[in-house]
Amino acid sequence: MHKTQGGWAWFLHRVAGIGLVFALGIHFWVTHYASPTEVITFGSVNIRLQSLLFIVVDWTLLSLGIFHGLNGLRNIIFDYSISEKAKQRVTWGLVIFGVTFFIYGAYGLFAFMQIKGY
Numbered sequence: 001m002h003k004t005q006g007g008w009a010w011f012l013h014r015v016a017g018i019g020l021v022f023a024l025g026i027h028f029w030v031t032h033y034a035s036p037t038e039v040i041t042f043g044s045v046n047i048r049l050q051s052l053l054f055i056v057v058d059w060t061l062l063s064l065g066i067f068h069g070l071n072g073l074r075n076i077i078f079d080y081s082i083s084e085k086a087k088q089r090v091t092w093g094l095v096i097f098g099v100t101f102f103i104y105g106a107y108g109l110f111a112f113m114q115i116k117g118y
Contacts, residue, residue, distance in 0.1 A: 006078075009071055016068040023060045030054065049112040062105045070094045 030048070031040070038044055048054055077090050 016064045
C-alpha cells in the first residue's frame with residue numbers, strides 16, 4: 001500500500017467534521033437562541049428558510065453531514081481486509097448513495113427557494 005493512499009479522504013473527513021461543528025452551532029443558535037420564545041411551526045420554519053443565509057447553512061449541513069457520515073462508513077469498511085476491487089465498488093456505491101440523498105435533501109430546500117423566488 002502506498003503511503004499517501006487515502007490521504008485526501010482523511011484530510012477532508014477532518015475538514016468536514018470541523019465544518020459540521022460550526023454549521024451546527026449556527027443552526028442551533030438561530031433555531032433555539034435567536035428567538036427563544038418562538039414556537040417552532042411549519043410557518044416559522046418557512047419564514048426562516050426565506051433567508052438565503054439559512055438555506056446555505058442547511059445545504060452545508062446536508063452536504064458535510066452526508067460526506068462525513070459516508071466517508072466514516074467507508075473507513076470502517078476499509079478496516080476489514082478487502083480487495084482493491086471491492087474498495088472501488090464500496091467507494092462508488094457510497095458516492096452514488098450520497099449523491100442520491102443529497103439530491104433528495106436539496107429538493108426539500110429547493111421547494112423553499114421556489115416560494116421565495118431565488
